[in-house]
Amino acid sequence: MTREGALGVMIAVAVALVAVLAWAWWRRTRRDSGLAAPVGEAPADAATLFTHEALYVATTRHGEPLERLAIRGLGFRSRADLTVTSAGVALDLTGQPRFFLPTERIVEVAQATVAIDRVVERDGLVRISWRVDAETVVDSYIRPQDASARVVSDEIGALLTLTGTDE
Numbered sequence: 001m002t003r004e005g006a007l008g009v010m011i012a013v014a015v016a017l018v019a020v021l022a023w024a025w026w027r028r029t030r031r032d033s034g035l036a037a038p039v040g041e042a043p044a045d046a047a048t049l050f051t052h053e054a055l056y057v058a059t060t061r062h063g064e065p066l067e068r069l070a071i072r073g074l075g076f077r078s079r080a081d082l083t084v085t086s087a088g089v090a091l092d093l094t095g096q097p098r099f100f101l102p103t104e105r106i107v108e109v110a111q112a113t114v115a116i117d118r119v120v121e122r123d124g125l126v127r128i129s130w131r132v133d134a135e136t137v138v139d140s141y142i143r144p145q146d147a148s149a150r151v152v153s154d155e156i157g158a159l160l161t162l163t164g165t166d167e
Contacts (some may be wrong), residue, residue, distance in 0.1 A: 010119045029070040037073050038105065039097045039098045046087035050155050054126075056080040056093050057141040062129055068116045069138060073099060082142060084155050089128065091142070105131045107157040112124050115141035126152045 002011075037059075059074045061067045068075075073096045083090040088102040107130060111123035126142045126149045146153045 004036050025070070027166060028068075029075070032070045035071045035113050035136065035138070036068060037071050037099050037132075038101060039073065041098060042083075042085045042090055042100055043087050046085040047084055049159070050084040050152075051149050052082045053145040054080045054082045054091075054152075054153055055145060056091065056150075057125060057142040057143055059138050059140045060116060062137040062139050064128075065112065065115045065139065065141070071138075073097065073131075074140065081141065082144070082152065084152075086159070089156055091140075101128065101130050103160060106156070106160055107131060107137055109153050109160065111153050112139075112141060115139075124149050125154070129158065 048162075056074075056078045058077065059069050059071055061069065073093065078093040079094070080094070081092040083092070088100060089106065091099040091101075093099065095139070106128060110127050112125040112127040113120060113122050115125060115127075120143060124143065126144060128140045128142065129137055130140065131137055142152070143149070
């Protein structure tokens with residue numbers, strides 16, 4: 001095989017791989033098109049309790065940390081500002097509208113070590129389990145940058161305990 005022929009084969013394989021990846025992501029976004037993130041602001045009377053710089057890692061199926069969901073606005077990793085208010089948790093991802101989880105939608109807050117394409121030190125991620133709708137619970141993973149995952153998890157957990165939504 002000539003050098004040009006080998007180059008042509010490598011280019012064809014690379015193009016085929018990119019096409020398969022694009023097709024797989026398109027199928028995933030179609031599969032998850034019925035899921036929507038709660039976009040909006042915290043109520044005007046909600047007090048800001050804590051703010052943290054963080055990295056948003058992923059949102060996955062509940063209990064399946066390796067099954068990424070392609071929810072609009074939550075499909076890709078991003079830097080984020082996490083704000084814990086008296087009414088819930090707000091997440092400001094770079095280039096996305098504010099994502100606000102009222103306490104009624106939060107099912108559980110815990111720590112995690114693994115999420116899709118991210119492994120950190122033991123219990124280095126905050127896992128927020130929340131309801132997309134009445135039947136669907138998902139997990140969002142956040143890696144705090146200016147505090148430990150335990151501190152952030154405890155702050156949100158205390159909010160749930162105060163409002164009686166903790167299960």
